[in-house]
Amino acid sequence: MVSLTPLCFFFTVLIAGGSVIRCAAGADAAAEPETVRFDTGGLSRETFPKGFLFGTATSAYQVEGMAHKDGRGPSIWDLFIKKPGIVANNGTGEVSVDQYHRYKEDIDLMASLNFDAYRFSISWSRIFPNGTGQVNWKGVAYYNRLINYLLEKGITPYANLYHYDLPLALEERYNGLLSRQVVNDFADYAEFCFKTFGDRVKNWMTFNEPRVVAALGYDNGFFAPGRCSKEYGNCTAGNSGTEPYIVAHNLILSHAAAVQRYREKYQEKQKGRIGILLDFVWYEPLTRSKADNLAAQRARDFHVGWFIHPLVYGEYPTTIQNIVGNRLPKFTSEEVKIVKGSIDFVGINQYTTYYMYDPHQAKPKVPGYQMDWNAGFAYAKNGVPIGPRAYSYWLYNVPWGMYKSLMYIKERYGNPTVFLSENGMDDPGNVTLPKGLHDTTRINYYKGYLTQLKKAVDDGANVVGYFAWSLLDNFEWRLGYTSRFGIVYVDFKTLKRYPKMSAYWFKQLIAKKKY
Numbered sequence: 001m002v003s004l005t006p007l008c009f010f011f012t013v014l015i016a017g018g019s020v021i022r023c024a025a026g027a028d029a030a031a032e033p034e035t036v037r038f039d040t041g042g043l044s045r046e047t048f049p050k051g052f053l054f055g056t057a058t059s060a061y062q063v064e065g066m067a068h069k070d071g072r073g074p075s076i077w078d079l080f081i082k083k084p085g086i087v088a089n090n091g092t093g094e095v096s097v098d099q100y101h102r103y104k105e106d107i108d109l110m111a112s113l114n115f116d117a118y119r120f121s122i123s124w125s126r127i128f129p130n131g132t133g134q135v136n137w138k139g140v141a142y143y144n145r146l147i148n149y150l151l152e153k154g155i156t157p158y159a160n161l162y163h164y165d166l167p168l169a170l171e172e173r174y175n176g177l178l179s180r181q182v183v184n185d186f187a188d189y190a191e192f193c194f195k196t197f198g199d200r201v202k203n204w205m206t207f208n209e210p211r212v213v214a215a216l217g218y219d220n221g222f223f224a225p226g227r228c229s230k231e232y233g234n235c236t237a238g239n240s241g242t243e244p245y246i247v248a249h250n251l252i253l254s255h256a257a258a259v260q261r262y263r264e265k266y267q268e269k270q271k272g273r274i275g276i277l278l279d280f281v282w283y284e285p286l287t288r289s290k291a292d293n294l295a296a297q298r299a300r301d302f303h304v305g306w307f308i309h310p311l312v313y314g315e316y317p318t319t320i321q322n323i324v325g326n327r328l329p330k331f332t333s334e335e336v337k338i339v340k341g342s343i344d345f346v347g348i349n350q351y352t353t354y355y356m357y358d359p360h361q362a363k364p365k366v367p368g369y370q371m372d373w374n375a376g377f378a379y380a381k382n383g384v385p386i387g388p389r390a391y392s393y394w395l396y397n398v399p400w401g402m403y404k405s406l407m408y409i410k411e412r413y414g415n416p417t418v419f420l421s422e423n424g425m426d427d428p429g430n431v432t433l434p435k436g437l438h439d440t441t442r443i444n445y446y447k448g449y450l451t452q453l454k455k456a457v458d459d460g461a462n463v464v465g466y467f468a469w470s471l472l473d474n475f476e477w478r479l480g481y482t483s484r485f486g487i488v489y490v491d492f493k494t495l496k497r498y499p500k501m502s503a504y505w506f507k508q509l510i511a512k513k514k515y
Contacts, residue, residue, distance in 0.1 A: 038505045041447045045510050047454060053156070053465030054510045055117030056110060056487070057422055059163035059208065062474040063099040064123065067092070070100075071136035073129025075165035076176065077477075080224035091480025097472050097490045102497075103146050106471065107153050109488060109497060113507045117156040119421060119467045120146065121163035121208065124189055131167035132185050140196060147200050158419075158467075159197065160205040160277065161190050161258070164213060164223065164477075171225055177213070177247045183254045190258035194266045202272035205347060205421075206258050209279040210251040210307055218243040219369040223477065231366045241367030242327050249329040252310055252339060259342040276311070277347035277421045280304040280409075282401030283356045284386075286378050291358035295375040298323075299356045300408070302373045304348075312413045314340030323372050347421030348409060349469075350449075352394065353401025355381055390425040390445075391483055397425065399448030406456035406463060415462045423449050424469035429482035433498065436489045442502040450509075468506065472497065 045054070061067075061077055068074070081087045099106055110118055125131065126139035150157045170176050170185060190206065198204075207213070216223035219240045220233040227238030255276050262274050283299040285292040301309070301317040309317045314336040321328060331339055359376035379386055379396060387398040402423070409418060425445045427436060446468065457463050473486035481492050487503040490496070 036504055036508065038443065038501075038508050039447070040505070040509045041451055043447070043450055043454065043509055045512060049457065049464075051464070052457075053116050053419075054506070055115055055119055055156075055158065055465065055467040056471035057119035057158075057467040057469050058099070058471050058474065059121040059160070059165075060123035060126070061093045061096075061121075061163065061165045062470075062476070063097050063472060064126075065093070065095040065098040066100040067094045067096075070138040070142070071126070071129060072123060072139060073125035073131075073136075074168040075123070075125045076168055076171050076224040077165055079168055079171075080226055083226070087478055088480040088482040091475060091482075093475050095495075096475045097492075098495050099472075100142060102495065104149055105497065107146075107149050107155060109499065109503075110155055110471065111153040113487075113499070113503055114510045114512065115155065115506070116510075117158050117203075117465065117467070118150055118471075119158040119160060119205075121160040121165075122193060123165055124162060125165065125167035125169070127192065128167060128189055129169070131170035131173070132188065135192070143197060147197055151200060156203065157201050158203040158205065159193070159201045160208050161193060162186070162206065163208040166224075176225065177217075177250050178243060180250060180253075182250055183257050186254040187257035187261055191261045191265070194262055194270070198266050198270040198272060202270065204262065204272060204274040206255040206274065206276050207251055208277045208347075209349060210248060210255075210276070211279055211303060213251060214244040214247040215369055218247050229366055229368060232368045232370070240369060240371075244369040245324060245328050248306060249331075252307065253335060255311075256335070256338045256342040260338050273344035275343045275345035275347060275417075275419075276307070277349060278304055278307050279349040279351075279422075280405045281351070282353040282398070282405045282408075283375075284353060284401070284404070286355040286357040286376075286381060289358070291360075292356065295358040295373075296356040298373050299375045302369070304409075308346060308409070308413055310339050311343050311346075312340070312416070320372075323374075327367065343416065345417040345419060345464075346409070346413075347419045348405065349422035350402050350405050350420060351423060351425070352396050353386060353398035353404075354379060354396075355386060388441075390441075391428045392426050392479070395425055397445050397448065399452045401452075402449045403452040403456050406453065406461040407459065410456070410461040415460070418461065418463045419465045419467065420453055420463060421467050422469040423466070424485050424487075426476070426483040426485045429473075429479075429484055429492075431484065433489060433491065436484065437498060437500045439487075439500045439502050442487070442500070443505045446502060446505070 129136050147157050166176050174181050218227045221228035221235035228235040229240040232240045259274050283296045285296040301319040305317040355378040357376045364371045387396040389396050470485045472488050473484040473490040476483040489498040489500050
């Protein structure tokens with residue numbers, strides 16, 4: 001059993017609204033603060049619809065560790081991070097925060113903080129080290145332990161099948177996501193998971209942020225496998241004008257094939273549901289001009305529309321079809337049948353908002369996915385920043401973008417069932433423990449975004465749950481350990497966990513009323 005290390009062990013602090021955290025008497029460092037009253041902005045579990053779900057989220061490569069142990073095969077990220085200068089301070093996922101061994105401690109934390117659900121990802125190469133074929137039963141045993149302990153503690157598992165970590169064997173065998181062969185291999189892997197874990201897991205997600213996979217992996221080479229045209233990044237191979245679209249197409253078909261198998265073989269018996277997780281930055285026109293409005297709409301179509309449009313309507317947005325032309329793969333009539341309607345719900349990962357404008361630029365000589373948008377990004381208007389910036393360069397605190405994103409999905413895409421599947425902000429990795437725990441900026445961020453989420457719900461958006469990113473400080477991809485998104489501080493040397501003020505804020509917000 002884990003106990004919460006009190007914030008007051010490190011400091012006593014005035015909270016908004018004038019309440020004080022007072023230390024519990026005695027030397028018990030694990031005792032909780034005596035009086036904690038946070039300003040939740042009027043939000044509580046009761047202000048959300050009955051049954052609304054509150055959870056936290058992580059991903060396998062970012063938290064598990066044991067990257068080359070207990071039979072796990074390498075993923076494309078294990079190879080990618082070996083390139084000099086790719087990850088800040090040469091950080092790796094070898095150990096990360098070792099959830100592989102510390103999952104009980106982490107689940108005890110979630111339970112003590114009143115969370116209902118945990119969104120985790122399954123590492124494909126931990127189950128199939130070669131992507132296909134031989135099963136690594138030690139990996140299967142780990143996920144069984146994790147799922148069983150979640151259920152024992154009353155926390156609902158939400159299992160995501162893919163979070164950036166394609167088995168390296170498939171990349172080497174047939175160029176991974178660039179090959180149509182991945183569709184069947186992903187569906188086989190997904191089916192194995194349904195068959196093995198589906199008696200207990202009732203909420204499945206196929207891919208996390210497929211747009212990021214396609215764009216950062218194949219347009220600018222910023223993420224694994226690091227492919228792009230040389231004009232758009234430091235890559236040794238790739239084509240930014242075609243490969244992102246091929247990869248996106250294969251991701252959509254892989255998703256649809258997995259959903260088809262679930263629906264045909266497992267859903268009726270297991271009584272679960274399946275969806276996909278899409279990232280959505282809100283794009284606001286910089287001015288009221290028609291040109292800027294059109295630029296913002298192009299950005300939305302190329303960002304979230306690229307994936308949700310085919311899943312709802314069976315085709316890519318007209319904007320994309322017109323601009324990309326014959327570089328854009330097409331769905332056959334048979335494929336349309338399995339792609340259209342292939343979501344029981346959609347997860348929306350929403351963090352930030354940008355202004356967009358028409359750059360009035362000439363057509364580039366070399367095509368690329370980002371260039372196809374023909375839209376300029378702005379982070380301030382008339383000298384006023386769009387919002388305060390977090391540690392990450394891309395992350396501005398703009399709560400009203402949450403409301404606009406959710407209403408956009410409601411109005412454009414038939415008001416599907418939505419989970420707000422990621423939302424959060426980061427501090428620098430070198431923040432000291434006392435300062436890291438005193439994360440009032442994060443509390444203000446969450447309060448602003450949850451207020452806007454509730455407004456969208458009140459205005460009819462079918463949002464049924466919210467997942468904070470992230471439970472733990474962890475391996476933040478190319479930022480390594482220089483960025484902390486957790487509501488729980490992790491000492492990266494000792495791996496000891498310390499709940500931050502934001503964790504206690506959530507504990508109060510989502511406490512269940514005792515009747």
